[in-house]
Amino acid sequence: MTREQAKALIGERFSSAQVDGDAPTSAEATAGRPIVVTLAVDQWTAFALFAKTTLGCRFFSFSSAVDWKEQGLEVVARIDNLDDGVGVMMKARLGPGVSACPSLVPVFRGAEWMERECYDMFGIQFEGHPDLRRMLLSDDWQGHPLLKSYAVDTPHPPYR
Amino acid sequence: MLDTAKTSKVEFDYSGGERLTMNMGPQHPSAHGVFRAILTLEGETIVGVDAVIGYLHRCHEKLSETLTYAQYPSIASKTDYVAAMTSELAYVMAAEQIGKIEVPKRAQYLRVIMAELQRVASHLLWLGTWCMDMGGALGGGATVFLYCIRERELILDLFESLVGARLLYGFYQVGGTRYDIPDGWAQKCRETINLIDARIGEYESLLEDNPFFLARAQGVGVISRELAEDVGIAGPLLRGSGVNFDLRRAAPYSSYEDFTFNVPVETGGDCFARYRVRMVEFRESIAIVRQALDRLPDGAISSRPGLKSVAQIRIPKGEAYARVEGPRGEVGCYLIADGSAKPYRMKWRGASFSNLAVLPHIIPGHKIADVVAIMGSVDPVFGEVDR
């Protein structure tokens, strides 16, 4: 399963997905680079299962999110095929003001803690997640710190 | 076909008597830092685990959005404070990948030497604390712990004469390294690793086919190959479960392809397999340091002039995910730069966070003493788990 075969399979199965947005650079330079796939939100779990079964990407590296201020949140996940060294970076824009996304837990058990942390930091509601609660912060914490709207220079307590 | 009702509180339906909920609390002596496991017990056997983490959360990812590329490397070492050299490397390599900054050959070799020395020091701490957990602070475990700490001090002396600090170094900088090795350092380094190579033989004879140690380590905490990849555990845990994957071999970075070393793989998947993998990794890292010291090229240690001001390093718009093979597994840094002197978003993929996520799946069914052995063999560092 080389990088090109994987890209071809993705192109034909998920035609609406945009594969490898960056300009075509030399094969050597992209050897270590993952295949960047930008998807629509509803294809999120379907693509993950496709990648796990067909592309053999069984290794779940991480999943997180990025806050693009006005354009809304974007969910990111990285899965790898360890035997052939092919990495796939899945991205999906949730659109401005939307903070709901299908969960990857049915496909990858590792997504459980990652998505709880995503909910904790960005407030994204993952449908289908077994027990979505705060992962790192205490349960009575208000707000989601990693959002750009979360003020940074609030005067921290005079511990110093 | 897809089973969605999977809770992290994996429960067995034991028919036994009533259950005792006991928590191995945040300040428990064998919790390797601040971690709370709420165990539901049936007598000695555990039927349910719920892990509570976040006690050491400093929000490194928000902090990285307020610190510039010059400042953040010495803070990055605080994520995995037991292996500071490798955790800084991930951040610095991500910035270099985006900015396409070339790192001189000598700096790459220095990075390899420091990363491998750090792997030996981190594995020494792992072996010491694991045996202390299993053997008791007033027993044989403490003996192995004190031997390991005695050897680790030698490596920390090396880092101290190189950088000036013993635990958190700030040795890396975008474009190369901040320090060059003082004269006489290479010779002292060779003596130290020769001594450690001999001493590792001693630990193995203290533990290797010792019936008590084998009884506690074999067949305990088995992680199947499929579960390992599904949860995303990495490093010695993955190689202990039979997956032949090592970033230094699969995606060589910082000129790892120049060195010859072999990657230990065990198919047992239990605590003993992980112990065997790490013991072989001790010797492989020492071999790499020897090769790197022999072939250390001269020249500059940084492709950019010395740091003069805080916003000196600007990275053009772009994003990159740099991966480093830390002692606990794949440490990754997903960096999005927006052209200014501060990154727009930085996601830190700590190896221990995923390694710890496998615990609720494998602990039920074991005894309390096994929880301690499994926790030790997973070797989590809570700066990396809570970030």
Add this chain to the structure above:
Amino acid sequence: MSNPVLPSSPTAKRPHGPEGPAPLRSSPTRVVGPLSVIRAVTKALWVTFLNLFRKPVTVHYPDEERKYPDRYRGLLALVYEKDTGEEACIGCRLCEYVCPPAVIKVEMLKTEKRNYAKSFSLELYACEFCELCVQVCPTDAIVMMKSFDLATADRREMLLDKDRLHAIGLQHQQSWATGNLLRAMQGPPKMARAEEVHAKPAGSEA
């Protein structure tokens, strides 16, 4: 409720057979026979017995001091200039901007010949000893000492002001690292920079 077995990948050909790549070396589970028990027990006891005669590594701290290496990162201090004997610090606040935990606060005092620092405060209890301030200091004013014993009973005493910093500078031995030395070490080595200067036409200033 057993773990659901997800369908394995039919099409993706596994290069290494069903169980994945053949492991390089996998140690078989060790059977503990009576003979190996005796051997292992005596081997373990022998190692600890051997250690009985090794010299202990303890350093009696308050009585004898451990030798610190040259580049030791200890207490921070301000120094006086070698020749004129004046305070080296010109209050340029570069160290204030570069400090990650922002523990340094400096106010500049402008005079006609050169500038001075009107006030210089450093919160030692939050300092991370990362040596970035020493590195960016243009006049080598702030340096690190080869000692760390400044334990105090009260946190407020750890808020060092200018003359406390100068006092520390005189009290302990200064470690090797100063701004210019660090920057010289990081920049491309001398001869590389020399060619750089020749390569550029003399007129245009870098």
Add this chain to the structure above:
Amino acid sequence: MPAWLSPLVAPFIVLNVVIGLVTYVTLLERKFAARMQSRIGPYRVGPHGLLQPIADALKLMMKEDIVPRTADRRVYNLAPIVFLVPCMLIFATIPFAPGLGVADLNIGILFFLAVSSMEIVGLFMAGWGSNNKYALLSAMRAVNQIISYDLPFIFAALVPVLLAGSLKLSEIAAAQQGLWFIFYPVIGQLAFIAFVVSTLAAENRVPFDILEAESELVAGFRVEYSGMKFALIQLGEYAHVIGSSFLGAVLFLGAWAGPGPEWLGPLWMLLKAMFLFLLITWVRWSFVRIRVDQILTLSWKVLLPFTLLLLVSTAFVVVWRAGV
């Protein structure tokens, strides 16, 4: 000296000697363990740490004695005493020299074994009384470990009795003047090893110290005790270890037999006991602890049949030797 007083003098002396011995044996163990781990052990208090045990004792006396609110008060307070008394009683029948000993009963060893298995009652009371999950778990472990190891302990101790032909400890010691029982061809060494292993387990020393397994149960049944009560439990535990090492010296190492004049007997006895104690400490600092169920399987499936077989074969050997 009035008649009613003389039976009190010997026990009083032996009791004080034992308490003094216990305090300084802890220092010996800490120094010995430190040397094995390339460090130096207690060094500050007094020259080379010699006053350390006295400092520990004073510290424990001054420490505040906290009783948990929900503890079962009577059981909690009684437990250290019930634990300490048997540990002191075992010194009654040990002959330190031919005539020197508190009471030389003709069923000496039976008394020793019976009393030494009484301490489990105090231990369980401590675990149950302090109403703490960790203590309860450790008390449960204590019960099944010590009881399952008392049998092999008794069988291993009976082998020298068979060889000497009497239960009286002084007669066993006398029988060894010529040949120490540890040097008895095959049976002596096997019995000695079985004796050491079962003493390790009976006093829950590493590798069988799952009672106060720090990494799992923090401090086991002693977790809620502080101050003088904690000192009593600590004293009891160490007294039991020293008592067993004295017993081992009498049974296997030929109590006061040794070169040199007659009055050196008690010194030889002390040296042998200390050798046995250091052997236990040496094993303690070189092994990892094993799990509860493994300890039990080791006792019921390996140690018990082995010591039983050993006892029967000793009987045959003794009869065969007597017959010929």
